[in-house]
Amino acid sequence: MQTLYDKLWNQHVVHIESDDPSSMALIYIDRHLVHEVTSPQAFESLKLAGRKPWRLNSILAVADHNVPTTDRSQGIHDPISRLQVDTLDQNCDELGITEFKMNDLRQGIVHVIGPEQGATLPGMTVVCGDSHTSTHGAFGCLAFGIGTSEVEHVLATQCLLMKKSKSMRISVEGRLGLGVAAKDIALAIIGEIGTAGGTGYAIEFSGNAIRALSMEGRMTLCNMAIEAGARAGMVAVDDTTIDYIKGRPFAPQGELWDRAAAYWRTLHSDDGAVFDRTVSLDAAHIKPQVTWGTSPEMVTTIDSVVPDPALENDDVKRHDMQQALNYMGLQANTPIAQISIDKVFIGSCTNSRIEDLRAAAQVAKGKHIAANIKLALVVPGSGLVKKQAEQEGLDRVFRAAGFEWREPGCSMCLAMNDDRLLPGERCASTSNRNFEGRQGPGGRTHLVSPAMAAAAAIAGHFVDVRKLDT
Amino acid sequence: MEKFDTFTGLVAPMDRANVDTDAIIPKQFLKSIKRSGFGQNLFDEWRYWDHGEPGMDAAQRQPNPDFVLNQPRYRGVQILLARANFGCGSSREHAPWALQDYGFRVIIAPSFADIFFNNCFKIGLLPIILDTSALDRLFDAAKSTEGYRLTVDLQQQTVTTPYNESFTFEIDTFRKHCLLNGLDEVGLTLQHAEKIKQFEINRHNEQPWLF
Numbered sequence: 001m002q003t004l005y006d007k008l009w010n011q012h013v014v015h016i017e018s019d020d021p022s023s024m025a026l027i028y029i030d031r032h033l034v035h036e037v038t039s040p041q042a043f044e045s046l047k048l049a050g051r052k053p054w055r056l057n058s059i060l061a062v063a064d065h066n067v068p069t070t071d072r073s074q075g076i077h078d079p080i081s082r083l084q085v086d087t088l089d090q091n092c093d094e095l096g097i098t099e100f101k102m103n104d105l106r107q108g109i110v111h112v113i114g115p116e117q118g119a120t121l122p123g124m125t126v127v128c129g130d131s132h133t134s135t136h137g138a139f140g141c142l143a144f145g146i147g148t149s150e151v152e153h154v155l156a157t158q159c160l161l162m163k164k165s166k167s168m169r170i171s172v173e174g175r176l177g178l179g180v181a182a183k184d185i186a187l188a189i190i191g192e193i194g195t196a197g198g199t200g201y202a203i204e205f206s207g208n209a210i211r212a213l214s215m216e217g218r219m220t221l222c223n224m225a226i227e228a229g230a231r232a233g234m235v236a237v238d239d240t241t242i243d244y245i246k247g248r249p250f251a252p253q254g255e256l257w258d259r260a261a262a263y264w265r266t267l268h269s270d271d272g273a274v275f276d277r278t279v280s281l282d283a284a285h286i287k288p289q290v291t292w293g294t295s296p297e298m299v300t301t302i303d304s305v306v307p308d309p310a311l312e313n314d315d316v317k318r319h320d321m322q323q324a325l326n327y328m329g330l331q332a333n334t335p336i337a338q339i340s341i342d343k344v345f346i347g348s349c350t351n352s353r354i355e356d357l358r359a360a361a362q363v364a365k366g367k368h369i370a371a372n373i374k375l376a377l378v379v380p381g382s383g384l385v386k387k388q389a390e391q392e393g394l395d396r397v398f399r400a401a402g403f404e405w406r407e408p409g410c411s412m413c414l415a416m417n418d419d420r421l422l423p424g425e426r427c428a429s430t431s432n433r434n435f436e437g438r439q440g441p442g443g444r445t446h447l448v449s450p451a452m453a454a455a456a457a458i459a460g461h462f463v464d465v466r467k468l469d470t
Numbered sequence: 471m472e473k474f475d476t477f478t479g480l481v482a483p484m485d486r487a488n489v490d491t492d493a494i495i496p497k498q499f500l501k502s503i504k505r506s507g508f509g510q511n512l513f514d515e516w517r518y519w520d521h522g523e524p525g526m527d528a529a530q531r532q533p534n535p536d537f538v539l540n541q542p543r544y545r546g547v548q549i550l551l552a553r554a555n556f557g558c559g560s561s562r563e564h565a566p567w568a569l570q571d572y573g574f575r576v577i578i579a580p581s582f583a584d585i586f587f588n589n590c591f592k593i594g595l596l597p598i599i600l601d602t603s604a605l606d607r608l609f610d611a612a613k614s615t616e617g618y619r620l621t622v623d624l625q626q627q628t629v630t631t632p633y634n635e636s637f638t639f640e641i642d643t644f645r646k647h648c649l650l651n652g653l654d655e656v657g658l659t660l661q662h663a664e665k666i667k668q669f670e671i672n673r674h675n676e677q678p679w680l681f
């Protein structure tokens with residue numbers, strides 16, 4: 001009896017040093033996604049060593065981190081960002097790698113476009129020089145982030161040297177309440193197991209609350225597996241998975257489709273498969289989540305208050321909490337719903353897909369952002385998401401409500417382009433990291449779901465989406 | 471990669487948990503397309519009062535004198551003591567590059583984030599896991615003793631204090647072998663090129679839609 005992770009692992013072992021399952025194995029990589037920030041040094045070393053990419057058609061490249069989200073007809077004005085994007089273009093052109101260039105309609109955040117194109121398929125190993133590669137695990141594949149030396153290793157050999165992780169099952173049973181989203185499940189899990197809780201594990205999310213999620217929701221959840229410390233998160237294949245993939249440009253068709261789909265249906269943990277650790281959550285008890293500190297585990301519920309470090313017994317933890325509150329400019333015991341905000345960011349590989357934009361638009365519809373909101377940004381995950389949203393009229397809903405509607409990219413998730421917080425500014429963000437300075441030096445990030453972010457923009461402070469009369 | 475052998479180095483304590491890669495090397499420096507030069511921006515936001523951008527002259531910056539690595543006693547440091555979950559966050563290898571470029575050869579912590587841990591080995595920076603009680607003692611000693619040095623012996627897998635107290639650490643045999651001999655992993659993998667090709671052929675037959 002095998003777990004999904006066992007099946008995926010076993011399918012890809014090219015070579016293993018010894019019979020000991022914990023020894024180093026050479027793992028075959030089916031899909032290699034590449035972006036501009038973590039690849040230039042890998043391409044350079046590859047060239048210096050006189051090597052060539054092993055299998056070009058396994059690679060899909062896109063620039064996302066540095067691209068402007070405003071008018072792109074003028075190119076990128078920051079010369080350093082421009083050089084990085086140009087370097088990717090050059091490397092891809094020179095080697096013959098498929099790349100969606102900045103003005104291609106298909107351009108977008110690497111973790112949005114892989115699935116959108118059908119370049120991410122069940123049963124694959126998917127890697128990218130980016131920790132949120134865990135996102136792709138939503139499709140029943142083994143997907144994880146790698147460093148630049150590993151990017152080079154995969155380019156040169158189509159393989160990676162790695163040790164098998166331990167396995168964890170996180171099962172979420174029951175029905176989510178109205179207004180509670182996949183993002184809230186993710187944050188609730190991190191609140192439960194901590195940001196290091198998944199270290200050394202590959203996590204499988206299961207249970208009927210997970211099966212009830214759309215692919216977008218599953219991607220949000222797997223995206224945040226890395227914030228729980230796990231390199232990989234995954235969800236078993238079911239009809240939802242297969243329906244999503246059907247007809248996408250890189251997906252198989254015709255007779256191959258039938259063969260593929262039949263195989264994909266075997267990609268689930270067998271009944272009775274044993275996990276190294278199991279965690280259970282009751283979906284009905286999950287409330288909208290808001291982070292209050294500088295780590296995703298510093299999270300609480302909308303109806304709660306900022307925790308008091310004085311009540312923490314562990315010295316290191318207390319000290320970290322105090323430091324986080326100082327950075328965030330928050331007082332212990334302040335009700336979360338009384339925290340007012342300056343900016344709102346709806347986007348990132350966590351929450352920039354069509355369903356996320358729909359959820360936010362539903363809250364914003366017919367309303368207007370509060371007077372104290374200096375900027376509310378909506379940044380679709382890809383050109384295709386943007387187009388779809390425009391066809392549905394979501395852009396008009398957002399614009400009428402005072403939001404800015406932007407071009408796709410990472411944007412204020414990590415503020416490598418011009419979109420950023422100023423020191424001291426407080427942001428309700430649908431991204432995945434609230435680290436110090438993540439959205440701009442001195443910026444203060446609160447992680448929330450898309451509906452919660454939109455609701456905060458309208459109210460000017462955090463509010464419980466469950467209590468809105470939309 | 472440079473070979474790793476026994477060495478004795480000055481120790482600095484970084485007394486905070488969950489130090490993330492954004493803190494180790496802030497994103498504005500990731501725009502570089504080079505592998506070197508990140509050391510001057512290691513821990514940039516903690517280390518300087520002013521905001522750092524690529525291309526700034528470090529001599530013109532305003533160092534924060536309270537930041538641990540800015541204290542004169544830690545000049546020339548090679549070993550970093552850290553707390554739990556060091557290196558969490560992004561996969562950026564720029565974080566180990568920055569630590570190495572600054573002069574670090576070893577990081578000792580009770581736990582590391584997976585991707586960071588992995589990345590360190592690729593460049594010959596050694597992450598060592600010791601238990602919390604051992605670390606508590608090392609932290610105390612490093613803080614109270616100026617010029618505190620530790621000896622790291624990879625062959626023996628030990629960290630030894632000036633009083634000859636030794637702590638043993640675990641390391642995967644393959645990784646140890648690569649570090650001790652300064653081996654190029656790509657070259658090692660390519661020794662299996664035939665096996666990889668065969669694997670690919672079989673895979674192509676079984677799951678042609680992947681190719």
Ligand code: SF4
Pocket residue numbers: 064065109110111130132348349350409410413414431432
């Ligand atoms: S959206 Fe944010 S987390 Fe996702 S890939 Fe871009 S920078 Fe990384």
